[in-house]
Amino acid sequence: MSELNVRKEIIEYCLEMNALGINQGTSGNISAKYGDRMLISPSATPYSKCKPEMIASMPLDGDGEWDGPRKPSTEWRFHLALHSTRDDVQSVVHAHPIYCTTLAMARKTIPACHYMIAAFGGNTIELADYALFGSAELNRHVLKAMKNRTACLMANHGMCTVGESLEKAMWRAVELETLAHQYFNTLQIGGPVLLSDRQIAATAKSMSGYGVQD
Numbered sequence: 627m628s629e630l631n632v633r634k635e636i637i638e639y640c641l642e643m644n645a646l647g648i649n650q651g652t653s654g655n656i657s658a659k660y661g662d663r664m665l666i667s668p669s670a671t672p673y674s675k676c677k678p679e680m681i682a683s684m685p686l687d688g689d690g691e692w693d694g695p696r697k698p699s700t701e702w703r704f705h706l707a708l709h710s711t712r713d714d715v716q717s718v719v720h721a722h723p724i725y726c727t728t729l730a731m732a733r734k735t736i737p738a739c740h741y742m743i744a745a746f747g748g749n750t751i752e753l754a755d756y757a758l759f760g761s762a763e764l765n766r767h768v769l770k771a772m773k774n775r776t777a778c779l780m781a782n783h784g785m786c787t788v789g790e791s792l793e794k795a796m797w798r799a800v801e802l803e804t805l806a807h808q809y810f811n812t813l814q815i816g817g818p819v820l821l822s823d824r825q826i827a828a829t830a831k832s833m834s835g836y837g838v839q840d
């Protein structure tokens with residue numbers, strides 16, 4: 627795929643993120659790896675006004691340098707860290723969806739309450755500790771919560787998913803918000819009955835290639 631097409635795809639998925647109701651305004655941000663650089667949605671730019679040339683380009687081995695007419699999203703640090711430290715990550719979606727953020731505000735992790743949790747690499751969705759948005763400290767917390775996982779909640783903030791493609795990262799974002807909503811609902815009626823590690827492992831085994839395909 628050409629760089630221009632990746633830039634266009636980032637904008638399309640930003641718009642889709644809001645259309646799907648998993649993000650409001652410009653709080654969310656999306657990035658994709660392209661060669662030895664990361665392309666990321668710009669800071670404080672309404673997605674409907676974002677043009678492909680406004681997507682910021684940052685070297686994967688850099689420390690915040692960027693090319694482009696607009697600053698990268700203020701959350702560039704954890705996007706860059708995920709892209710530069712994980713070969714399985716081609717795309718990162720960060721947003722503040724209502725139910726993920728509600729659980730994150732109550733500082734809850736999501737337990738093995740539904741078999742779909744296996745789509746995120748383990749039997750829990752972990753919670754990244756709170757730190758100031760955009761900070762190096764938040765970056766470290768997100769990397770830790772995402773270890774061996776493709777999603778995490780972020781305390782008093784929101785969530786993050788990764789994928790082998792933008793489509794896959796967005797699919798996980800929608801699935802994670804659905805899971806968060808369902809878990810939240812069970813908390814109103816006494817809490818879920820949890821699946822065992824063995825049941826989740828069996829699901830993970832059956833799930834390879836599950837969901838949207840690249």
Ligand SMILES: [Zn+2]
Nearest residue numbers: 653701721784
């Ligand atoms: Zn955020």
